Amino acid sequence: MEGVGKNRLITIFGLAAGAAGFAVVIAMTSGYGIGLTMDGASYAACARSLADGRGFYAFDGRPYIHWPPLFPMVLAAPGLFGLDPVDVLPWLHALVFGLIVFGFHHILHNNLKSSLLTIWGTLAVLLSLPLINLSTCAYSEPLFVLLCGAYVYFLQSFLSNQKTTGFVFTCLFGSLLCLQRYAGVAMPAAGAVLIVFGLADASFGKRIKMAAALCAAAYLPLGVWLARNFAVSARFAGFNAGGGGRLADLLASHKQVVSSWIFPGQGNFALTLFLALMGILAVVLLRKKAGKGFRAVFQTNSLTTMAGVVGICFGVYWFFILGAAWFSYDVDNNPHRFIAVIQLPFYYLTLALIDKALYASRGGGAFKASRAALAILACFWLAAFWGRTSGELQITAKTGPGMSLFNYEEPNNSRIPASQKERLALCHWLDSLPEDCPVYSNVAPFLYGLYGKKAMWAPAKAGNGNKEIFVKGVLGWGRPCAFIRFDMLTSPDYEGLLSMQHVMDFPEGRAFLILPAPPELKP
Structure with a gap:
């Protein structure tokens, strides 16, 4: 009964955190509305065109091809009831951010043994400035992050129990990811790799067929969209080579942004030290696993864990972004928006690794000492996040969302009209x-x-x-x-x-x- 009561309290905490996430976005957008950038205004223009029955057209009357079609379609749906996309966006993003917080909590609660780490991870997402900033502006990343979470959840479920329902939902969310952002094409490919190498109790031929079915279901709708783009504009998508920048510059900017948003105020040194410690911990755990050394990580039961699925899916996603930068394609290279997508997988893998190390020493004095040290570390870490996030939210409440999103050189001029x-x-x-x-x-x-x-x-x-x-x-x-x-x-x-x-x-x-x-x- 004690365990049931504890689980119920943890679930209630997750629901409360999700509700708090919803409230934060509503509070930040209540005074000035949603923050509109060029991207967001283009989504709204296309949504209005759809609601008026004119099809996928941009603000200037040209065919809408620069982004996939899902987000304008979602925004156009309320237009059937006379609601404008710009007015709907704050409520949509508030709901999406609340679901992201609760969904991440649910995944942590189901896969980690430590309640402390579950609470820590949930609060880290709730205080995530990259996600909050994007949720208070008309960007497509918040919905993309939510779809990523649903995709890895059902993919891991299918790999574990091989039920048809899990596979159907994996195909569905894989398709939606591709239609939300072009960079989403990396996710079905990663899922296919996991099915081929991680699906237990299935012949190699069946695994190949299942992987092919996933890719076909995920890529077919996107293929139709790209064919439409080519038919109306002689281009498959709206971006060209030359906009992505050098790979070395992108890597440097990613490192700077990751260290800034994951370790507030600590800089690159904290990130380098932290990754080194996590790497040493991972090596020790892998070598001790079942006495089989590093080969154990390639076994089916390792690939099908949530950590395996998250690591491979988002690893493939990141390499896809870097590959696009290598060929100078500006697919999804904005580091400040990229970190909002990659932050949650980074958190999960870190917490899963700490959880594994913590319970490897369960039963002795080291276990109690480790839990106490973690509790102290969590308090300091969350305090740093709280200080930074609360300060930014106070500024946003006064000036409106979208600060520094219109023009990075003139952040103080990035206000939305108040009335x-x-x-x-x-x-x-x-x-x-x-x-x-x-x-x-x-x-x-x-x-x-x-x-x-x-x-x-x-x-x-x-x-x-x-x-x-x-x-x-x-x-x-x-x-x-x-x-x-x-x-x-x-x-x-x-x-x-x-x-x-x-x-x-x-x-x-x-x-x-x-x-x-x-x-x-x-x-």
């Missing part, structure tokens, strides 16, 4: 322009995603680069045109800026501008 007043003022100004007046903006997707106003893309440059854009052809060859710069949408003084409707003459024509007033125009 409909400024939005309506901008819309009225745009409506007042002549019908033949083209509108250009360096935040064109944002304009359409938030304001529902179409604009053509015009990149912004630093300093006086905006004038160069007009002079070099954006002016519309003598016709009046409007250029809405990023700063205008993100400066705190919206009302003042909206009143500055400057008319500037260039040799090529006249431009109506909304810009922060330059010094020579200020009263």
Whole structure:
């Protein structure tokens, strides 16, 4: 009865943590709404197009191909009931983040012996700034993380009991991963490897067939989507070679971000020391396992554990990202967003390794001493997380989500308008322009995603680069045109800026501008 009562308390704790995760996202988005970046505004624009029955089209009327179709489809569903995607996103991401917290708790509780480690891991996810930041903005990663968790859960279940239900759900979530983010193609491939080498009590031929069935079910919908992209645009996807950067730079940035977000304020040294200690611990445990040395790790019962499934799936995922960077394809190379996907597997493998080492010494004084040391370490570690996360959340509550997501060089200008007043003022100004007046903006997707106003893309440059854009052809060859710069949408003084409707003459024509007033125009 004591064990049942303890398990019930741990489950209640997990439910409470999930509810807290839901509440955090709602609280952070209640004042200013969801944080909209270029990606998020494009998702919202495509969702509006779907809800209106026009199909997959981006803000500029071109076919939507840069991202897979699942996220806009999810956002478009509430449109059938008259709800706008931008208004739905805070509630969707709050639900997703709450499910991520509870789902990770459930996996820990089912696979770890230590309740202390289960609680530690659950709180670590609840205080994860990468996940919280992405959940308060219109990114597709939170749903991708949730789908990853469901995929590895059902894959491990199928490898353990070989039930048809587990395989069906594995295929389903593998397909959804590919349709949520292109980088998701790594997961079914990893699952196929696990089935071939880890499926017990099955002939080699059957394992090959099951692996092929998983890949076919997962990749067929994505193949249809890519064929559609090629039919409408002569391109399979929206990214090209040349955007990924050098592999060495990507590895260095990953290390810096991982050390920053997993060990708050400790830097690269803490990460290097920690990985070295975990590596030594892993070597000792593997050599002692059943007296079979390192060969034991390749046995079926090792591959089919949750640690084996998580390690192989996300190892393949990471190598896929690095491989894309090697060929300079910008598939999923943003380190700050990548860490939100890879953080939970890192936590799980670390906690599973500590749990294994802890219970290897169970029954003696070393066990009690180790538990006490872990409790102290957990308190210090969570305190560091709490200090960093609570500080960031206080800033977000005051300024709105999306800080430093629009423009990394100007983080203080990355606010979302606080009310409909400024939005309506901008819309009225745009409506007042002549019908033949083209509108250009360096935040064109944002304009359409938030304001529902179409604009053509015009990149912004630093300093006086905006004038160069007009002079070099954006002016519309003598016709009046409007250029809405990023700063205008993100400066705190919206009302003042909206009143500055400057008319500037260039040799090529006249431009109506909304810009922060330059010094020579200020009263």
